[in-house]
Amino acid sequence: MMVHWHLLLTAWSVLCITVRGDSCSDACRTCAGPEHNQCLQCENGWILHDNTCVDIDECGTELGQCSPTTYCFNTEGSYECHGCDQACVGCMGRGPARCKKCSPGYRLTGAKCLDKDECSEIVLACPGLDEICVNVGGSFRCHCAEGYIRRDNVCLRKQLPSVDEKGLFDDIQDDEVEVLQQMFFGVVLCALATLAAKGDMVYTSIFMGAVAAMAGYWLSDRGDRMLNSFLKGR
Known part of the structure; x- marks a missing residue:
């Protein structure tokens, strides 16, 4: 009777180790221990060989199912489908050197499809x-x-935007015109004053007339401004 109980305890301990997947290696679904060579059953994408789970290369078998515009790339326990190079019409791997056929606009040069x-x-x-x-x-x-x-x-x-030709004084402002006029009259007065200083009566008369005209203009302009200010003030 004691022998039967010992066998039952041994079987139970083995069953517990087998069912406890958290103690198995990553690829093992069930195992007899934590080592990778103690597997009893493998996860999907793996195959058991000598109590060790070996990755299945789906790309080398009919398990890898990728569209004609992609190629199969094996991963641990599974596979991925990656897109072909734009130079390829169908491919066996990455890059223009793994094309099955060249795309329009490309030609086979050596072992590659080049533009x-x-x-x-x-x-x-x-x-x-x-x-x-x-x-x-x-x-x-x-x-x-x-x-x-x-x-x-x-x-x-x-069509370049048309630009009207402008004269030399088209963009000049009113206050700038007034300054230029004053400068012009100032130059004229200086010239007349120089000639008048030599005693020439004709130039002296012209000089005095010009001074009187400038004074009258200044007084009239100043009077207009004062009158406008007074009217605005009202």
């Missing part, structure tokens, strides 16, 4: 005389030359 330079290979790739060909991956674009703009699929010269 064709349509701008240098096609005569008059851009038909317009004012267009510039710009090569891009797998194709090309036609841009308008500098100083031109595309309108209705035609490159037209940009």
Whole structure:
């Protein structure tokens, strides 16, 4: 009877170790111990070999199911589908060297699908005389030359904004005109005063008349300003 109880306790302890998945290695679903070679059953994506869980390479079997525009990339316990290079139509791996076929605008050069330079290979790739060909991956674009703009699929010269020609004194302000007038009369008066100082009666008369005119203008202008100020004050 004691022997039967000992066997039952041993079986129970083994069962407990087997069921306790937290004590197993990562790939083991059930195990006889924490070591990686003590597995009894593996997780999905793994296969048991000599009590060790070995990763299944789904990409090397029919388990890896990826679309024609992607390729299979194996991971631990599973796989991923990665997109092909833009130069490829179908691929077996990453990059332009793993293409099954080259995309339009690309050609097989050596072991890689490389972009064709349509701008240098096609005569008059851009038909317009004012267009510039710009090569891009797998194709090309036609841009308008500098100083031109595309309108209705035609490159037209940009219209520069018209600027009316202005005279020398078109932008001058009223107060600036008054200053220039005063400077002009000042120069004239100085010249007349110089000639009058030599005793010439004609220039002396002109000088005195100019002074009187300037004084009258100054007084009349000052009187107008005082009158306007007085009227505004009322």
